[in-house]
Amino acid sequence: MPDTRNLLQVLKAELAFLEQGGYRSGPRYPWRPNFVFEDSPTCINFKNQTRPVPCSNCLLMSFVPKAHRSNRFPCRHIPLTKLGETVGAFYEWGTEQELEAALRGWLIQTIDELEQEKQSKGQPA
Numbered sequence: 001m002p003d004t005r006n007l008l009q010v011l012k013a014e015l016a017f018l019e020q021g022g023y024r025s026g027p028r029y030p031w032r033p034n035f036v037f038e039d040s041p042t043c044i045n046f047k048n049q050t051r052p053v054p055c056s057n058c059l060l061m062s063f064v065p066k067a068h069r070s071n072r073f074p075c076r077h078i079p080l081t082k083l084g085e086t087v088g089a090f091y092e093w094g095t096e097q098e099l100e101a102a103l104r105g106w107l108i109q110t111i112d113e114l115e116q117e118k119q120s121k122g123q124p125a
Contacts, residue, residue, distance in 0.1 A: 015107040037075040080106040
């Protein structure tokens, strides 16, 4: 079943979650850190470890490069910076602060682009 949520609303909710310290407010699972997108209300499988909905149905798939869409966690391959640094790259060599800063910048830019696109089509933002 495809994700029927509104993309702009989902991204705004993700930004609010990030700004409110959602990833820092204690791990959802005590044995590992929180993961960007996967451990936020943005995830179509939020609060369900069995992952009953395939990631291919998620709204965020439009941001995942085609070569990574069949990966187990495709959202980790979303490029967040102009250099193409992904969520997964920050897990490998970045800090939590660098990841959150890149995510914040990407969310603000993407939200702005979507709002401008809606306005150019004559739709309210």
